[in-house]
Amino acid sequence: MTATTSTALPPGVYVPTKDEKSHQEAIPAPTPAPSWPQTPKMRLSVEDMAHPGAVRFFKHIQDINTFLESCVIAIFELLFSPNTAPTNVRSVTLILREMDGIAYTTGSRLDNDHKEIHFSLRHIAAIDVERIGDDIKGVLQHELVHCFQCSGHGCPGGLIEGMADYVRLRRGFAPPYWKRSSEGKWDSGYERTGYFLDWLDTTYPVDGNGGCVRRLNESMKDVYDEHIWTKLTGHSVDSLWGKYAKTMQG
Incomplete structure (x- = not known):
């Protein structure tokens, strides 16, 4: 008969007690993060790169794609569940151009699955310098909601x-x-x-x-x-x- 053998653990290795093992096994696994639909393709069109409004925009919104994607995820988290988040929006085009007003959202000439956000360069050029960053971000967040919300x-x-x-x-x-x-x-x-x-x-x-x-x-x-x-x-x-x-x- 072969004798049972064991190898001693190296010095300093901690061995949990039976009660500690039981407690560790009872700890539930962390809840997985929600799985949201893929964000749509983001496009950008600038009517006049030299316009004062365009210069100010790019000074305060440097990574445009990342910011817009964060806005979309926020919309999913606040207005939908993973099972109800819309998947029909295929692209969103941000159009910076000279126009009256502030901004508006519409379907593109292709179809309503392609959205357009028109943002006034004239308005951006006139925003108070102390709040221009948050104002631009706020308008973009507001208009992106219109691309996805239920109405x-x-x-x-x-x-x-x-x-x-x-x-x-x-x-x-x-x-x-x-x-x-x-x-x-x-x-x-x-x-x-x-x-x-x-x-x-x-x-x-x-x-x-x-x-x-x-x-x-x-x-x-x-x-x-x-x-x-x-x-x-x-x-x-x-x-x-x-x-x-x-x-x-x-």
Whole structure:
């Protein structure tokens, strides 16, 4: 019969006790990071490279592709789940050109799966120097939301714009002149509705950690139903707006 042998461990090697081994085996494996769809191809068109607005843009946004991709991932994280994130957008072209206004988003001449963001060089040239970086980033984040968000039949225009500013707010790109306000209607749009959605997501965390605005967005893929507010929170949107207004009373 062959005798059982063992090799002694080198000095300094720690051997966990039976209780420690049991504890280590009980530690759950870390939750894997969400698997988001591939971001679309990003394209850039500049009407006039020598325009003061173009010079300022490239000074403050140096790695354009990386920044735009981070904006898309933020949209997926705030407005979708891995199973609902859109995959139909094939490309986004950022067009910097001389025009009135600030920016707008549209489908391209190819089809609606190719998006275009038109951004005014005149506006960029006029932005206050103290906030130009965040202002440019904020406008791009807002317009990119329009490339992906759900906006089914009957969805209020103010909710569409407010959801874009909600994402901009959550990304930390809110300009200093924005402020919370309960004046007017809940769907007045832009930052007024954006702040309301931010409050809603914090106050009614349907997934335990936010998720209310995401569920709201996902529900509007085909058609907007005002009963979604009651389904998510137990209150109508007008009642929620009233509750929100009370949080700002002295």
